[in-house]
Amino acid sequence: MAHASHSPLGGKLLTKPFLVLLIFALIGGFFIARRFIFGLGDVTHMSGGYPWGIWIAVDVIIGTALGCGGFAMALLVYIFNRGVYHPLMRPALLGGLFGYTLAGLAVVIDLGRYWQTYNLLLPWFAQPNSVMFEVALCVMAYIAVLWIEFSPAFLERFGLTAVRDKLKKYMFVFIALGVLLPTMHQSSLGSLLLVMGSQLSPLWYTIWLPLLFLVTALAMGYGVVILEATVVTNAFALPSEQRILGRLSPLVAWLLGGFLVLRFLDIAYRGHTGLMFAGDLNGFMFWLENLMFLGATVILGLRSTRTNQRLMFLASILLLLAGSLYRLDAYLVAYNPGNGWTYFPSVPELMVTIGVISLEILLYLVFIKKLPVLHGVRPVQSH
């Protein structure tokens, strides 16, 4: 098996994109400060009807799915033992690290009684029937696992190879947890909606929610890996990973195809096909999601895509948009609490979400420049 050696990218930190991202992160930080001083109502448009806004739907529900690259690749590389994909593993883990860590941060900003968050860990408060309880513990554990899985990059950077080798012996435990925990909580992000009942449109509400959420998490994980590999290899003129990505694409096409078949059959089986053609916002969003899913499926399934970077890039964008929209719809758009409640995020609320995402990309850039993350980096500076 050919193996990956990783090295830092090097180069200047204070680039233009870095500064732009930093400004957005600071604006987000300003509104986060306001949230803590004046309360959630000062910054957001959340209400009694829509107690969860984009901080949950985007930063957490979509954000963690975008952080599933590490999960999706670990499943492939270590469980299905497909070593060829190994070069994609570390950058995927890094994406997951920030996706999840910052989703955790978003949760703390969003929690109405954040100073009591530790109650989740006190056994006498535990409520094991709660899907939220399972999600909370699972995500906390997974964030820790991600940092451990990624830690060899730190240890190599600081020359602690002895520690790294020792850790490597036990790494299989964390790799296994790194597959188990996202399987659990990503499906549970679907189960969280099972209690919504009639408040959620039947085009989204189904007992298959856990499976549909798990599949979109995996698919979006692969989508992020494809996007990230394409963008990074181009932006920093690294050797293309197209050959590996080409092998990955039909697999993702199968996964997405399965998702679409299940989704449509289930809606037909439950007798709600008419809602797809109701001509309302829900119907429109449903088709928008599924046509993008279908587009991604077809492009990834084409043989010619495997050698075509542009098509691959387009497919990954479609896939990520479709998956994100599916989650946004299920949590906000297709959710209707009745009694005339409406929700659209406020500008400060949006700025916090944009700030968190900016911080994520910013940290990613810092890490790939300073730590051995990427594979096939030509030594620009003296080695």
Place this chain on the structure above:
Amino acid sequence: MDKHRRTFLKRAAGGAAAAVASSGAGAFPRREELPLPPNAIGMLYDSTMCIGCRACVDACKEANDMPVEQPAKFSDWNQDTWDTAEDLSGRTLNVIQVYADGTKEHKDEVENGYAFVKRHCLHCVDPSCVSVCPVSAMIKDPDTGVVTHDRDACIGCRYCVYGCPFGVPQYEFHDPFGQITKCQFCIHLQKEGRLPACCDVCPTGASLFGLVEELQKEAEQRLAAKPGEPYVFPRGKLGDDKYPPHEAPLPEYEPYVYGVTESGGTQVRYLTGVPHEKLGLPEVQAASFASIAEGMQHTLYKGMIAPLALLAGLMYFAKRSTRQDSDDED
């Protein structure tokens, strides 16, 4: 892929498929629904008896130490006199809302009519809010069935607000240290032998306190009697003579007691003169949402045995893959 791996993965996938397939076939095991607690207390709200005086809103605010709400849009005709809360919120646990149509001439009629509705916690028999709360902050009393909230346990995730099919729990968004608020059936007054404030103050008996089973009988009795006949309406607490009853002709009811089946049943029940959905009481299926969500979770997790078995399998394969790794790495 070696043989072991293939068998394991096949079995794992097969197990998952079987679990979901059984659910797709309609044989999906719901968690058994909770029964009505032995001494379940509740309320019968008779919309036709309600005169919309809002005395219950005022009494509720006083009993629970809640601030007065006066939306700016009503300020030109109402300055510091009445509470004009329009909906439940972090400041309002109980609210009277009105249905109005056309000329609003006739009480309890759909066309050109109007009708009142009182909204607060329905104290579900199998409450979603208790089921979804990760830190046991929502508690249903096993004896009386009253659903209470413990703000010292609450982390403010607002899943109860999101999940309640009746839109009852609220969060104080205006407060940096906000809490979840909901009607707790004035348990603090009940401990002193008093009635919940809204039932205590209601001048017509539209809000009637009592044991759920007796209230249900009372409701059925009103539905069975002939409209227009004189009927003796109790006030305060059913079966108690603290307040004298009053006699009035029976109205024409919708032939339905709201709250008997909704999401597994509720301990607050409604009699109305117009269809309940006109009053913002949502159409809710009979099976409790909590029993569906918990049923799925218990099926998938099998008391954490399934995840542990999966973990063991995953560790086995991860170990094999990493061993191969270190054999030929660097």
